[in-house]
Amino acid sequence: MTFQAYIDNIKAKTGKSPEDFLRLAADKGWIADGKLRADVKAMQVVAWLKADHSLGHGHAMAIVAVLKGKAPS
Numbered sequence: 001m002t003f004q005a006y007i008d009n010i011k012a013k014t015g016k017s018p019e020d021f022l023r024l025a026a027d028k029g030w031i032a033d034g035k036l037r038a039d040v041k042a043m044q045v046v047a048w049l050k051a052d053h054s055l056g057h058g059h060a061m062a063i064v065a066v067l068k069g070k071a072p073s
Contacts, residue, residue, distance in 0.1 A: 003070075006062035014053050018066040021049075025067050036067040 011017055016024075025031050028048070030040045042064045049060035 001058075003062060003065070006059055007066070010055065010059050010062065013059075014055070016053070018063070021063050022067060031067070035069045036064070 007018060022031065022034075025036065025045070030037055030045070036045070042061070045064050045067065046057065046060040049055045049063055050057070055063070
């Protein structure tokens, strides 16, 4: 599955875009300079995405990549 396919599936499942997740993470105080702060661990974000948005591990990791600054291609 391509990175973009992960993003498309996440949008279909949750109704949220990568930008929406960036805003939600910013609301949690996890974003600095437009990216995930270095002190925020990926597994902390994954746990949040699994619990609050019912994402699986692979899809959650795709959002972590987005939060770290990798843009969908």
